[in-house]
Amino acid sequence: DEKFATRYVKSGETAGEYRARDIMHAIAEAAWESGDPGMQYDTTINKWHTSSNTGRITASNPCSEYMSLDNSSCNLSSINLLKYLNSDGTFNVRDFIHTVDVMILAQEISVDSASYPTEKIAKTSRAFRQLGLGYANLGALFMACGIAYDSDEARHTAAGITALMTGEAYRYSAEIAKKLGPYEGYAVNKELLANDTA
Structure with missing residues (x-):
């Protein structure tokens, strides 16, 4: 009180x-x-912040899937999971991985060609090149497979798909960085990216 x-x-x-x-x-x-x-909890958000040597996180977009530096942006994109459901009820991992690679490459290319509302946002967005890849239709995938949404099987399936997507996105992003070099804001924040804050 x-x-x-x-x-x-x-x-x-x-x-x-x-x-x-x-x-x-x-x-x-x-x-x-x-x-x-x-x-949102400011202390936890900034504890996990991987660019805190550049600045604090002070806000998010309305849905909170993007939290980062002021005057920055993130290209958000979603993959339709139903497109990877085979007729026998299995998930097409090979095609899903290929799509993750294509999406990461397309998002990376779009950072330089996108228009931004202000020059500050354009500069920060290009310096940090943040990409947000997610998926859609998880619930529909569960329904099509006869998996109860609130079940261990659903949680395990979602965890597997998310881990696969995240790991492959990171792997492919690293491949791009090997060819083009790391993003401009990487060097000053490098040690934060290896810090296990969870």
Whole structure:
């Protein structure tokens, strides 16, 4: 029941005081009604930040799948998992891996050819070349395979697909870096990328 002070960003002056319990209740009520707001924990976010030698993470996009430096962007793309379901119910790993490679290459190329709303965003985006690859239709894949969404089999399947996609994206990105060199912001943050913060 302690009071929590909200503060103006620029001046740091107290804007108002609220009971922490009341704030949490309002957040929970709004999330129940609309799915928003989500909660983010600044300390954890910045502990896992792989470019913190360049700057802190102070915000995210509305869905929070992208958190990074101010004035940056990330090319987001999704792979339709249903396209890799074979007629016998198996997952076409070979074609999925090929698609991950093609998507990473296409996203990498698009960093330089994309238009950005400001020169600062363009500069930071090109210096850090952040790519966001994900997938769509996981639930539909489970339905097509007769897998219950809230089951160990579903969790294991999702974990396997995610690990495969992530590992292959990292591998192929490293191949691109071998040919073209690392991104501009790599050197100053290199040791952070090897830091196991989980």
